Amino acid sequence: MSAQAPTAIELREVFKSFGKTQIIRGVNLAIGKGERHAIIGPNGAGKSTLFNLISGRFPVSTGEVRLNGADITRLKPYQINRLGLSRSFQITNIFHRLSVFENLRCAVLWSLGYKYSFWQALNGLTNANERAEEVMEGIGLTRRRDTLAGLLSYAEQRALEIGITIAGGADVILLDEPTAGMNRSETAHAVELIRKVTAGKTLVMVEHDMGVVFGLADRISVLVYGEVIATDAPAAIRSNAAVQEAYLGTTANNH
Amino acid sequence: MSTGVLRFKPINVGRYLTWGLFALLLILAPLVFSQGFAITMLTQMGIWIIFALSYNMLLGQTGLLSFGHAVYSGVGAYFAMHALNMLSSGALVFPVTLLPIFGGLFGLAFGVIFGYVTTKKSGTAFAMITLGIGEMVFAASLMFPSFFGGEGGISGNRVVGKPFLGITYGPATQVYYLVALWTFVSMIAMFAITRTPLGRMANAVRDNPERVEFVGYNTHMVRFLMFALAGFFAGIAGGLSAINYEIVAAESLSAQRSGGVLLAAYIGGVGFFFGPVIGAILFTFFVVYIATLTQAWLLYLGIFFIAMVMFAPGGLASIILMNLRVAKAGLFHRLWKPYGWLAAAGLIAFLGFVALVEMTYRLSDTGGGAMSLFGITFDVRSALPWIVGALVLGVGGFLYRLTWIRFRDQWDDIQRIIQERTA
Numbered sequence A: 001m002s003a004q005a006p007t008a009i010e011l012r013e014v015f016k017s018f019g020k021t022q023i024i025r026g027v028n029l030a031i032g033k034g035e036r037h038a039i040i041g042p043n044g045a046g047k048s049t050l051f052n053l054i055s056g057r058f059p060v061s062t063g064e065v066r067l068n069g070a071d072i073t074r075l076k077p078y079q080i081n082r083l084g085l086s087r088s089f090q091i092t093n094i095f096h097r098l099s100v101f102e103n104l105r106c107a108v109l110w111s112l113g114y115k116y117s118f119w120q121a122l123n124g125l126t127n128a129n130e131r132a133e134e135v136m137e138g139i140g141l142t143r144r145r146d147t148l149a150g151l152l153s154y155a156e157q158r159a160l161e162i163g164i165t166i167a168g169g170a171d172v173i174l175l176d177e178p179t180a181g182m183n184r185s186e187t188a189h190a191v192e193l194i195r196k197v198t199a200g201k202t203l204v205m206v207e208h209d210m211g212v213v214f215g216l217a218d219r220i221s222v223l224v225y226g227e228v229i230a231t232d233a234p235a236a237i238r239s240n241a242a243v244q245e246a247y248l249g250t251t252a253n254n255h
Numbered sequence B: 001m002s003t004g005v006l007r008f009k010p011i012n013v014g015r016y017l018t019w020g021l022f023a024l025l026l027i028l029a030p031l032v033f034s035q036g037f038a039i040t041m042l043t044q045m046g047i048w049i050i051f052a053l054s055y056n057m058l059l060g061q062t063g064l065l066s067f068g069h070a071v072y073s074g075v076g077a078y079f080a081m082h083a084l085n086m087l088s089s090g091a092l093v094f095p096v097t098l099l100p101i102f103g104g105l106f107g108l109a110f111g112v113i114f115g116y117v118t119t120k121k122s123g124t125a126f127a128m129i130t131l132g133i134g135e136m137v138f139a140a141s142l143m144f145p146s147f148f149g150g151e152g153g154i155s156g157n158r159v160v161g162k163p164f165l166g167i168t169y170g171p172a173t174q175v176y177y178l179v180a181l182w183t184f185v186s187m188i189a190m191f192a193i194t195r196t197p198l199g200r201m202a203n204a205v206r207d208n209p210e211r212v213e214f215v216g217y218n219t220h221m222v223r224f225l226m227f228a229l230a231g232f233f234a235g236i237a238g239g240l241s242a243i244n245y246e247i248v249a250a251e252s253l254s255a256q257r258s259g260g261v262l263l264a265a266y267i268g269g270v271g272f273f274f275g276p277v278i279g280a281i282l283f284t285f286f287v288v289y290i291a292t293l294t295q296a297w298l299l300y301l302g303i304f305f306i307a308m309v310m311f312a313p314g315g316l317a318s319i320i321l322m323n324l325r326v327a328k329a330g331l332f333h334r335l336w337k338p339y340g341w342l343a344a345a346g347l348i349a350f351l352g353f354v355a356l357v358e359m360t361y362r363l364s365d366t367g368g369g370a371m372s373l374f375g376i377t378f379d380v381r382s383a384l385p386w387i388v389g390a391l392v393l394g395v396g397g398f399l400y401r402l403t404w405i406r407f408r409d410q411w412d413d414i415q416r417i418i419q420e421r422t423a
Helices: A047-054 A077-082 A100-109 A126-138 A154-167 A184-197 A210-216 A234-239 A241-254 B013-032 B036-062 B070-089 B096-118 B123-143 B172-194 B197-207 B209-213 B219-245 B255-268 B275-293 B297-311 B315-328 B336-366 B384-422
Strands: A007-018 A021-032 A036-040 A062-067 A085-087 A172-176 A202-206 A219-224 A227-232 B370-373 B376-379
Touching: A007 A047, A007 A202, A021 A047, A021 A202, A021 A219, A021 A227, A036 A047, A036 A210, A047 A085, A047 A172, A047 A202, A077 A085, A077 B209, A085 A154, A100 A126, A100 A154, A100 B197, A126 A154, A126 A184, A154 A172, A154 A184, A184 A210, A202 A210, A210 A234, A219 A234, A219 A241, A227 A234, A227 A241, A234 A241, B013 B036, B013 B172, B036 B070, B036 B172, B036 B197, B036 B219, B036 B255, B036 B275, B070 B096, B070 B123, B070 B219, B070 B255, B096 B123, B096 B172, B096 B219, B123 B255, B172 B197, B172 B219, B197 B209, B197 B219, B209 B219, B255 B275, B255 B297, B255 B315, B275 B297, B275 B315, B315 B384, B336 B370, B336 B384, B376 B384
Parallel strands: A036 A202, A036 A219, A085 A172, A172 A202
Antiparallel strands: A007 A021, A007 A062, A219 A227, B370 B376
16 A cells, blocks of 8 residues: 555554553554455454544543544544444444334434434434435345344344444444354355445454455454554465464464 | 335324324313312323423433432422412413423423533433432522522412413313323423434433444433433423412422332333323322322332332333233233232232231321221221231232232243244
8 A cells, every 4th residue: 555545544653551551552553545454463462452442432542543634532432433433343232122223223313414303203314214224235134124133143233233333324444353253154244244335435344254354354454462563465464474473373383 | 215115104093093092081081080189180190291201201211310300390390480470470471371381491491400410421320410419409499498488388379360261270170171281292292202313312322322422422412412301391290280289399309209200100111102101190199099098108109119120120011012912912811810810819918918007007106996997997906907917918928829820821821822923
């Protein structure tokens, strides 16, 4: 990726400590617009923490986070979301007592400008309803439209999780282990889904399944003990000595 | 649309029918229950319906447990009463019919002021702050007698201005219809709010506040707006009570009243829009009618509340809906008999329990002597009534256990059949 390409997400010298424990230790990362970027690394490397810093769930200790060139370091999650960044969660994070359709409608309301309206009937908001139906179709849950989200199967909940994330039309999507806990066919299905719904958008994902990572990503960053030890195209990452030693080495030996 | 989903949307006949029937019920109720006592009770039911529904905008819809909701109805009542007195003195001119709006606006204003701070937190912290504000406002009401009228409160006369079409609000029936009108309008407004972006996002905040922040909504703002709106409707209820009683005292701001509305909403069922309506009706019935029968009414209400929390956390509304589901499946005929046995056994246990409670009350209250219960006169200081009471309770309780097991088996069987049909 050339230096002049506009960046969707940029991290500059980002540090994060919980008490005395430093979890993120000076991460610099630039992700270009439209790029599919995967973050990999061993357990406890700080991948999810990094997501939480970018999306505003946790404040950074020091450093700077930029979204489409704008500083978002101190912003709240909802402010960051309004600027066009949306994320999913590793542990399914949906509205359990609302139907599938209502989950998706909740996810589109702000982006369509309805804000805190208590003078408009939801059922009359044609564009919100159509958008929710469209996303529902996209994630393959149309036949579960009126089922409470809490009653869906695990794989369906994961699909809904992605649906909620993309429904608002954000152009930067962060997916935290979207295929975690899925079997082989569910994973294949999820990969297709992700490819489809994030077309033309910037995608950043944390993922453990190397098949998914190498199949989807344009570039990969390897995070080890809170530091990015390499960022490169998949082929280059595969042959990177430092990466092999730190992370892939174990999997390579298994083959 | 690419989705190709074409949905036929007829006018929702069922909903219009429900509201129409409810309006008819409001109109006809005082004709059926025409004694003065019944009219008074119906009027209070209307006020409590608005109050309980406004409370449920917080508890049921937004997941906010408030221990200080009486503040907003109470403040509404005080300001409405002052406005009424200004009408009497000629300082203000507007019809008494619109007085509740006045209460509503002040409920809203205080909802905005206190709500902004309170709703910064949720969960336990929220509950604690509402409790604190409730105590604070109650204490303030005794500290500023010029506005609140001290212990005695302030009073007024609702018959002011020229009669409009013969309406003076002198007779209780006219006050009832005023309350009925406001109840109907407020209910429709509160129901409509549940179907707006804010109303739906309030549900989302209740279910999962964290996720709400990641779809662009500020949870504090959602909670705050719901809180302020709940204050508005509580204020309307307060304004109506000012007109109804023609007196507002510190009691209207009390923790007891805040607890009462929690009880009413919960007994009715906070998970359903109409739940608090049922709860308010039952609660008023307890407060107004059962209280005339026994001084131990609060004890019965408390026990009933505990029983609901333990055995039917969805409230009466959920019990009704579950039975309707059975009826819809055409299986209710299988429940008549088990229900009958259950009711009979429950009644026996209940009578025994009531006898023991009333005798205890009598003994501690007046030191005993002759008392009359269920048409039987006896001496509380003799052992026999106690033995009989305990025996009836014991036998009733035992029979209840037995019939409950039969009922539950039948019920579970029916639920299984319904499950299999829908699967």
